[in-house]
Amino acid sequence: MTEARQEAGRRxxxxxxxxxxxxxxxxxxxAHGMTATQEFYQALFGWEFRPGPEQLGPYVRAxxxxxxxxxxxxxxxxxxxxxxxxxxxASDRVDRTADTVRxxxxxxxxxxxxxxxxxxxxxxxxxxxxxxxIWQGAAHLGAAVSGVPGAPxxxxxxxxxxxxxxxxxxxxxxxxxxxAPTAGGVDRLDLLLGGKPVATVTGxxxxxxxxxxxxxxxxxxxxxxxxxxxxxxLGGRVVHPPAASDQxxxxxxxxxxxxxxxxxxxx
Numbered sequence: 001m002t003e004a005r006q007e008a009g010r011r012x013x014x015x016x017x018x019x020x021x022x023x024x025x026x027x028x029x030x031a032h033g034m035t036a037t038q039e040f041y042q043a044l045f046g047w048e049f050r051p052g053p054e055q056l057g058p059y060v061r062a063x064x065x066x067x068x069x070x071x072x073x074x075x076x077x078x079x080x081x082x083x084x085x086x087x088x089x090a091s092d093r094v095d096r097t098a099d100t101v102r103x104x105x106x107x108x109x110x111x112x113x114x115x116x117x118x119x120x121x122x123x124x125x126x127x128x129x130x131x132x133x134i135w136q137g138a139a140h141l142g143a144a145v146s147g148v149p150g151a152p153x154x155x156x157x158x159x160x161x162x163x164x165x166x167x168x169x170x171x172x173x174x175x176x177x178x179x180a181p182t183a184g185g186v187d188r189l190d191l192l193l194g195g196k197p198v199a200t201v202t203g204x205x206x207x208x209x210x211x212x213x214x215x216x217x218x219x220x221x222x223x224x225x226x227x228x229x230x231x232x233x234l235g236g237r238v239v240h241p242p243a244a245s246d247q248x249x250x251x252x253x254x255x256x257x258x259x260x261x262x263x264x265x266x267x
Contacts, residue, residue: 018141019090021097022173022191023198024155025142026088026135027217028071030081031257034058037072040234040255044227045150045219053115067144069151083257085217086123087155087199088133089173090142097134098122100172115140126168128159128213149220153264154200154247159213161203162189169201180246216252217261224249224265231255231263 019025031037038060041047047062047069058074075081091097094112101108101124109131111122118140125131135142145151159165166189169175175191180200187203207213221227224242228251232238235256242251242265249265 018137020193021089021091022175022193023090024087024152025090025137026071026133027085027143027152027155028073028088028133029083029085029259030073030075031083031255031259032075033257034060034072034074037255037257040236041072043234044230047150053118055113055115056110064145064148064150068140069143069145082211083255083259084131084214085259085261086131086133087215087217088121088135088142091134091136094120094122094134094136097172098124101126101134104168104171106168106172126157126159126165126213128165130157130159130165130213130215132215147220147266149222149266151220152217153220153266154218154262156200156202156216156218156262157213158202158204158207158216160205160207162187162201163203165213166201211260214260218247218250218264219261220266221263222266224251224263227251227263228253 038049047064049060049062052059052061052071056073057076060072061068062070062072098108098112105127106124108122108124112120114120117138119138120136122134124134143152147153166177169191178190178192180188180190189201190197191199228238228242231253237254239254239260240252242249247264251263252260253263254260
């Protein structure tokens with residue numbers, strides 16, 4: 001991972017901070033089997049859990065060493081929605097942001113609605129179909145820990161090409177863009193706020209048949225090979241085995257319900 005991206009990951013501790021609009025501030029997984037899903041991630045990352053707001057159904061917050069890092073919710077019975085990790089991008093006025101999403105060609109599927117006293121949210125998708133959340137924090141400002149083993153490290157948008165969605169995100173969240181240094185001329189942009197990268201857009205040309213454009217969340221681990229082995233022993237699968245990347249050694253895996261995420265080895 002580049003030095004600038006390492007600075008983006010931090011341990012906020014008990015004192016949560018309000019992120020600038022557009023900053024990834026939370027990740028949430030909607031799954032079918034809450035108990036089995038919690039057991040998987042507890043074994044993989046050492047998470048513990050406590051109840052969270054239930055406006056969209058049963059929901060828990062995952063804790064790492066007592067600090068909130070992610071959420072897991074229950075999909076409605078019979079829902080055929082894809083099980084996936086979804087990043088939430090900060091907003092100071094979620095209703096206005098949702099309106100801008102629509103004007104710029106995106107879709108708002110859920111909300112805006114209040115999540116008890118925690119904040120206000122919406123779930124949207126960009127013009128290419130990649131799903132993301134919008135979060136206006138109140139009592140809950142987002143993850144208290146990031147950039148360490150067992151916590152989110154980075155969020156990357158995987159899409160057909162960067163040009164097709166860069167304008168959308170620029171207008172909705174005010175990002176600046178910088179061509180990311182890569183080997184082999186990969187189509188990749190960093191999205192910047194205040195001159196610092198907060199997320200990446202990667203154009204892959206051809207998208208996987210079973211997945212369209214999507215956001216991919218990376219979680220930190222201390223030993224990538226051991227963590228990938230643990231994923232498979234716990235009933236998950238390897239999508240892309242460990243290999244060198246611009247973030248360090250990384251692998252893409254899926255949990256037992258098929259939610260895809262990345263693991264990044266932190267030095």
